[in-house]
Amino acid sequence: MDLEKRKELVLRNTEEVVTEEELEKILEKKENPSCYVGYETSGPIHLGTWLSIRTLLDMQKAGFDVKVLFADLHTYLNRKGEMEWIEDMIEYWKATFQALGLEADFIKGTEFQEDKEYFHDLLQMSLNTTINRGTRSMQEVARGDRDSRAISQIMYPLMQALDIEYLDLDVAVGGIEQRKIHMLARETLPKIGYDKPCCLHHPLVVSLTGGDKMSSSKPKTMFPLHASEDTIRDRINGAYCPQGEVEGNPVLQIAKFHIFGADEKLVIERPEKYGGDITFDEYRGLEEKYSSGELHPADLKSGVAEHVVERLEPVRERFKKEPELLEPLEELGHEKPDYIED
Numbered sequence: 001m002d003l004e005k006r007k008e009l010v011l012r013n014t015e016e017v018v019t020e021e022e023l024e025k026i027l028e029k030k031e032n033p034s035c036y037v038g039y040e041t042s043g044p045i046h047l048g049t050w051l052s053i054r055t056l057l058d059m060q061k062a063g064f065d066v067k068v069l070f071a072d073l074h075t076y077l078n079r080k081g082e083m084e085w086i087e088d089m090i091e092y093w094k095a096t097f098q099a100l101g102l103e104a105d106f107i108k109g110t111e112f113q114e115d116k117e118y119f120h121d122l123l124q125m126s127l128n129t130t131i132n133r134g135t136r137s138m139q140e141v142a143r144g145d146r147d148s149r150a151i152s153q154i155m156y157p158l159m160q161a162l163d164i165e166y167l168d169l170d171v172a173v174g175g176i177e178q179r180k181i182h183m184l185a186r187e188t189l190p191k192i193g194y195d196k197p198c199c200l201h202h203p204l205v206v207s208l209t210g211g212d213k214m215s216s217s218k219p220k221t222m223f224p225l226h227a228s229e230d231t232i233r234d235r236i237n238g239a240y241c242p243q244g245e246v247e248g249n250p251v252l253q254i255a256k257f258h259i260f261g262a263d264e265k266l267v268i269e270r271p272e273k274y275g276g277d278i279t280f281d282e283y284r285g286l287e288e289k290y291s292s293g294e295l296h297p298a299d300l301k302s303g304v305a306e307h308v309v310e311r312l313e314p315v316r317e318r319f320k321k322e323p324e325l326l327e328p329l330e331e332l333g334h335e336k337p338d339y340i341e342d
Contacts, residue, residue: 003027006062013055013261015176015203018186022198026170027062033170035059035200038069038109038163041089042080043216044224044329045096048175048205051257053100055173055202066104067167068097073109074159077152088328095325096225099318112166113159121165124192125158129184134158137180161185165194176201205257206250210240216332226319226326228337229309236305241297246287251297255304256283258311268295268303 001009006027017023026033037052060066070090076083094106112118134154160181164172172182179201186196207214207221214222223235241251259266260283267279274296280286289295316339319326323340330336 001062009058009062010064010200013051013058013202013257014200016179016201018182018199018201023171023200026198030170032063032065034065034067034168035171035173036067036069036164036167036169037173038071038074038160039093040075040078040080041070041072041086041093042075042078043332044226044334045093046214046216046222046224047208047254048214048222050100050225051202051205052173052175053097053102054257054261055200056102056104057100057262059171059173060103064171066102067169068102068104068106069109069163069167070094070106071109071160071163073113074156077156077159079152085328085331092325092328095318095322096315099315100225101314107167109159109163113163118162118166121162121192122155122158125162125188126155128188128191129158133184137184157181157184158188161188164197165189169197171200172197173200173202175204177204205253206248208235208239208250210248210250216334224329224334225312226315226337227312228316228339231337232309232312233305236308237298237301239301241301243297244291244293246291251301251304252287252290254308255286255300259304259307260286262311264307264311266303266307268299269306270299274299 003024007024010023011017035056037056039049056066056068070093072083072086072090075081075086081089090108097104131154134157137157161184164185172185174182182197182199186199190196205214209221212218212221216222220235220238223231236251236254239250241249246252255266265279265281266286267277269277290300316337320339323336326336326340
């Protein structure tokens, strides 16, 4: 695969790269550069997470060595759970990623973040970072309001920056909400003798209910990737999807990123009296048909739902074989899907 095709593959589902010139140099110099995403394993893997996995799958195809950091210590410092429960959650996360076809090096933060050298570098970074700068970098990801945040949550972005160096990465990948932390990394790592990383940001997927942020504590805003077929259909069929409206339409976003952004076609089955079946090979054609009113919301939802149901079948099959991996989610109030027998 030539340089331009690799670059196009890396960038196609993303919102921003800092910087494009740095990315080009990495692709020119290295046959197998490295990239990563770090995850707090604090809840179910849902549509929003799927987009970052989609990006990693593209980077894997483009020749990157993919590393996935299950940030157990970060999750704990951000007050998302106790370490024993977090350990169980990691096994659930790993199983989901593998079921989606990601061939990555799965790493836990505690494998290197408790080492003496890492700790000393963390102290050096703290000497070069103001409390205000650390607090601002966590605005999009910290739990709790500003006045109630703990010192641990200010350490968090410094650790995330340092992780990039200790994982020996060329590119740090994350949602656009990670931008402030990544910019902190680019500013602070050179101050302690390390290179600044190239950073790649993908957009945030809009809530299924429209407008508000997708949240595992608000079931109708999303669905877990291990959800039952009926749950997936119900959530997509009930999603915000006004006739002809493109902006902020979660159903169109799913099609854009997870169907066309995965080099797949969308087939929408319709009765002959409503125009018969229609196949879309690329997103632009779908958007044009929808915005013009030629494609009804119910047909769009039905077609997208059936595609997603089929695409996520490997995830359901994995948990049918290992249902015990879903047990830590029950502590958060998430029931096991109905395809798992008691």
